[in-house]
Amino acid sequence: MGRSILVIGATGTVGGRVMAHLLRAGAGVRALTRTPADLPLGAERALGDLSEPGSLHDAVDGVEAVFLVWPFASADGLEAVLKVMAAHARRIVYLSSAAVREHERQAESLIERSGMEWTILRPHAFAANTLRWAGQVRAGDVVRGPYGQAAMSLVHEDDIAAVAVRALTEDGHAGAVHELTGPRSLTQAEQARIIGEAIGRPVRWEETDPREARREMLARGWPAGVVDGILRAQAEMTADAAPVTAAVAEVTAGAPRTFRSWADEHAHAFRAGARAARIHEYGSAEVIRHEEAPLPAPGPGEVLVRVAATSFNPSETGLRAGLLQAVLPYTLGWDVSGTVVAVGAGVTRWSRGDRVIGRLDGGGAAAEYVAAPAAALAAAPRAIPPADAAAIPVAALTAWQAVFEHAEVSAGTRVLINGAGGGVGGFAVQLAKRAGATVIATAGPRSAGVVRSQGADRIVDYTAEPLPGGVDAVINLVGVDEGKAAELASLVRPGGVAVSIATPLPSPAATHFVTRNDPAQLAQIVALVDAGDLTVDVAESLPLSELASVHRRSEAGLTRGKIILIP
Numbered sequence: 307m308g309r310s311i312l313v314i315g316a317t318g319t320v321g322g323r324v325m326a327h328l329l330r331a332g333a334g335v336r337a338l339t340r341t342p343a344d345l346p347l348g349a350e351r352a353l354g355d356l357s358e359p360g361s362l363h364d365a366v367d368g369v370e371a372v373f374l375v376w377p378f379a380s381a382d383g384l385e386a387v388l389k390v391m392a393a394h395a396r397r398i399v400y401l402s403s404a405a406v407r408e409h410e411r412q413a414e415s416l417i418e419r420s421g422m423e424w425t426i427l428r429p430h431a432f433a434a435n436t437l438r439w440a441g442q443v444r445a446g447d448v449v450r451g452p453y454g455q456a457a458m459s460l461v462h463e464d465d466i467a468a469v470a471v472r473a474l475t476e477d478g479h480a481g482a483v484h485e486l487t488g489p490r491s492l493t494q495a496e497q498a499r500i501i502g503e504a505i506g507r508p509v510r511w512e513e514t515d516p517r518e519a520r521r522e523m524l525a526r527g528w529p530a531g532v533v534d535g536i537l538r539a540q541a542e543m544t545a546d547a548a549p550v551t552a553a554v555a556e557v558t559a560g561a562p563r564t565f566r567s568w569a570d571e572h573a574h575a576f577r578a579g580a581r582a583a584r585i586h587e588y589g590s591a592e593v594i595r596h597e598e599a600p601l602p603a604p605g606p607g608e609v610l611v612r613v614a615a616t617s618f619n620p621s622e623t624g625l626r627a628g629l630l631q632a633v634l635p636y637t638l639g640w641d642v643s644g645t646v647v648a649v650g651a652g653v654t655r656w657s658r659g660d661r662v663i664g665r666l667d668g669g670g671a672a673a674e675y676v677a678a679p680a681a682a683l684a685a686a687p688r689a690i691p692p693a694d695a696a697a698i699p700v701a702a703l704t705a706w707q708a709v710f711e712h713a714e715v716s717a718g719t720r721v722l723i724n725g726a727g728g729g730v731g732g733f734a735v736q737l738a739k740r741a742g743a744t745v746i747a748t749a750g751p752r753s754a755g756v757v758r759s760q761g762a763d764r765i766v767d768y769t770a771e772p773l774p775g776g777v778d779a780v781i782n783l784v785g786v787d788e789g790k791a792a793e794l795a796s797l798v799r800p801g802g803v804a805v806s807i808a809t810p811l812p813s814p815a816a817t818h819f820v821t822r823n824d825p826a827q828l829a830q831i832v833a834l835v836d837a838g839d840l841t842v843d844v845a846e847s848l849p850l851s852e853l854a855s856v857h858r859r860s861e862a863g864l865t866r867g868k869i870i871l872i873p
Contacts, residue, residue, distance in 0.1 A: 309368055310334035310350065311474050312395070315375025319434050320401055323467035324373050324474075325349055326657045333475060338365050344649075346657045359386040366390055371397035371474045374417075381412035388420040397423040397480075399473045401466070404430040404485060405539075423480040425473040429466050430487045430549065431458040433568040436497055443501060443576040447509050452516040454495040456543035459487035459550045462563035464659070469557045484553045489562045491548035494540075497565060504569035505577050516541070571659075574610060574647055574675055577601050581873060582673035583853045586635045588628030591857040596850070599637065602670070602677035604650035609680050611644040611662060615693035615847075616671035618856050618869040619700050619729070625669075626857060632669065638853065639671030639871075642678060643686055643696035653680045661686040663832070665699040665823050672850060674873045684828040687835040694844050695835075697729065697868035702831045702840075704807055704821040705733035709741065712805040712817045713779040717742030722773065724794060725783035726762060727753025729868035730807065732843045733831075734781060735760045740839065746774060753866050756843055773797055782806040843867050 311328055315321035316337035328335045329348045336350040345351055352365035356377070366372070372395050376384060391398060400417050402410045406428065417424050439449045466486055473479040492500070495511035502509030516537050523533045554562040574580070582599040604610040616639035624630050626638070646660045656662065664683035670676040686695045708730075709715045715738045723738065725731050726747035738745050739761035747762035754765045766773055775797045782794055785808045795813035798804050804816040811818070834840035845867030848856065852871065859865050 309370035310336045312336045312338060312352065312366060312369045312372045314338045314356070314373060315377065315401070316345070316349070318375055319432065319463050320429075320466050320470070321373065321375050322657070323463050323659075324470050326659065327464075327467045327471045328474070329657075331471065331475065333471075336365065336369065338362075344652055344654055347655045356387055357383060359383070359390050362387065362390045363394075366394040369395045371395055371399070372422075373470055373474060374398055374400045376400070376409075376413055379409055381409045381416060384413055385416050388416055388422075392421045395422060397425075397474065399425045399427065399470050399479075401470070402426050402428050404428045425479045425481075426483045427466060427470060427473075428483060428485045429461045430485070431460050432466075433460040433462050433488065433565055434572075436460070436501065436569075437572070437575055439498065439501070440575045443498075443505070443509055444578040447502070447507060448512045449494075449498040449501075449509060450512045450514050451494065452514055452519045452537065453540040453543070454511040454513050455493050456540040457491045457493045457548040458543055459489070459491045459548050460497070460565045460568070461486050461488045461554070462565075462568045465554045465558070465562050468560070469554060472557050479557075484557060485549070485551045486553050487549060487551045487562070489550065489564055491550060492565055500566050501569050501573075501576055504566065504573040506581075571612075571645075571647065574601060574612065580674040581850075582637045582670075583639070583850055584635045584637045584672075585626055588626065591623075591626070591854040591861075593626065594638070594854040594857065596853075599635075599673065602675060604648055604653075604677045606651040607653060607680055608650040608677045609646045609653055609656050609662075609683070610648040610650075611642060611676050611678050611683075612647045613639075613642055613644040613671055613674055613676055613873050615643050615696035615870045615872045616850075617641040617696045617700070617729070618853070618860065618865075618871060620860050620865075623857050623861055637670045637673050637676075639669055639673065639676070640666055641696045641699045641701075642666055642671035642676055643692050643694075643698075644676075645692075647675075649680070650677075655680055656683065661692060663687075663695045663699055664825065664828070665703060667823055671696075672853060672871065672873075682823055682825055684825050684832055687832045689836045689838065690842055693847065693870055693872055694842055696870045697842050697844050698831060698835070699828060700821065701729040701868060702733045703824060703827060704730045705737055706827050706831060707819065707821055707824075708781050708783075708805050708807060709734055709737045712819055713738075713781055713803055715741045715743045715779060719743040719778045720746070720776075721779040721781060722746045722748070722777045722794075722797060723762075723781045723783065724748045724768075724773075724786075725808075726757045726760075727866055728783055730783050732756065732760055732867060733840070734783065735762050736840055738781075739763075740834075746777065748773065756867065760841065760843070775799075778802045780804045780811070782808060782811060785809050788812075844870055846870070847872065849873075 354365040579598040727749040
């Protein structure tokens, strides 16, 4: 479809996911808003008001299809809105509900007579409805309510969006009414238990009198008719009566998402805190505490990331020991790979569900969740597991800048990489080789095989043989004593260059640099990984609880390559 798709209700639970799915599919997306609003990158904003149909002509002009969420409890005014839409668009997908309340029945009837190709979605209970329990779960381990054995087949909002996108962008759905459910029926008590499993602590259901629940809902301002309708429906919801349909699978050709997957994705909403590896004072590895920390909230320009993994960088031992200063308490972890679960004000590049990686200069990734600057992130590679991607940001950026910006390695360069067996070294060897250089790499017996597989032309065992001289460039990636630093500097031919990220090398031709954060470079690195032109060597994959042990082993010289840590 060459023209845009208009999304009405783009900032809502389902509309936002429809917009995200369309953007990922490469469709032109226009979002109707009454006022300026933050939208994902690539979405066009269209100002208009459903209560004033005349304001919609510009929004619908050039639109092929419309996704409609009607936000009013009456169908009054919808007929005039549909006339405007039908003058421009040929297709409409309407989000109704399985209850088909009176105003929804009227809306469906008007849409069927609109002259547009129409598809109606009737989702049953939203998985997102359980967010109403979030306050209770954050405060304790009990969800209180009536009818704990009321059963429903909760549908994931991403499944609703996936069906909507198929209907918006493909032929063959005209005149269809899709009843959408999850894959199985669950009682409210079972839903509470699953939420507890997702957040890592037991959550149980406590039955209350329906009359008490009615008083509480009325006190919150709910209309009496709505309250009575909800309670009546719950009383009638039994496991046998809760329908489970195949519509999601039939339309999308994929299995519907489970409530457990939804609970895992939204666990942050039910938690007051999250586990993190933090230091409250400087000292040995024993100062690292694994504790429940306040759950971060994304501020303006930030996103909340559910961490798949972080990785260990040896320089963090210096921060932990006090050689680098930070505001305490401090959550460790500069590398992050994970999934965006919430976005702060002003963020347009990312939306919920996006997989990202990045270098976090302020730390915080050694945790279950981190609030990260949106501008510091890049899309995660698709070719490797999400946790493995945590090995990339700091190490690969350092290697990239050492090889290309400071050593200026190119075809024909003869380069010596000292410390090629480390996390940075593995990327430096591959990047230099890809640039056409002849790569001489120092590596001990434990890492020689991996370095050779990464493309080094010659491996020098620094524990047993001298280093060759007359090279065009030396890249030093490890801390050395003064004598070794002088030796490395002497290996460079006249007119060559020496580069170090660790001990400075004593030469007028030497450069010592600190890596800068560069998401654009990181995106180039990810592209190489996805193309199969850059491999990511993960030496070890450990639970985050092993972080202190990794610090001790690193300080004893007993680690190799990149170590990822999984919360």
